[in-house]
Amino acid sequence: MAETDNSEQDAGGSKKGGMMPTIIAAVVVTLIAAGAGAGLGSVLGSSAPPAEPAQPAEPEPHAEADAKAPAKSDIAKAEDEPTPLQLVELKPVLTNIYSPTDSWLRIEASLVVKQDGSVNAEILAAEIEADTLAFLRSVQLAQVEGSRGLLHLRDDLRERAKLRSPAVVDYLIRTMVAE
The missing domain is CATH 3.30.479.30 (Band 7 domain)
Known part of the structure; x- marks a missing residue:
């Protein structure tokens, strides 16, 4: 049993790995979340493509006569x-x-x-x-x-x-x- 306790500790007396894997995982998750947020923000925040200019509608031939005559x-x-x-x-x-x-x-x-x-x-x-x-x-x-x-x-x-x-x-x- 004494051997297993010794194998888990380093020569300096600290545990293998320690806090370093947790910090690396937190940094990776934070970078992924920041990248996803930036990407989503750019997609949603971008302006719509400019619309084509509208062409004026052609008036109906009878509309002018109807507009001049009272109802x-x-x-x-x-x-x-x-x-x-x-x-x-x-x-x-x-x-x-x-x-x-x-x-x-x-x-x-x-x-x-x-x-x-x-x-x-x-x-x-x-x-x-x-x-x-x-x-x-x-x-x-x-x-x-x-x-x-x-x-x-x-x-x-x-x-x-x-x-x-x-x-x-x-x-x-x-x-x-x-x-």
């Missing part, structure tokens, strides 16, 4: 056509609305229709009255509050009327009462 409403566009327009009054629609459940909404409206002879105005009015009733039953009172709400309601009802018949030019809300 026309559906009625103004329909007045330019040779077919005459007809104002069809709808019967007042009174219904309870979706929310709050104890609220009622009454709308009196009219349709502006092209008189091209393809559509019977009375039948179209009855169909659009039914569409208006069905739509209003799904409306919440908060959706029709204020001027924006009224405009959105009118746009929605006009869109539904135009889906019913292409002869419909506009949907005009004459009165609306919420209770």
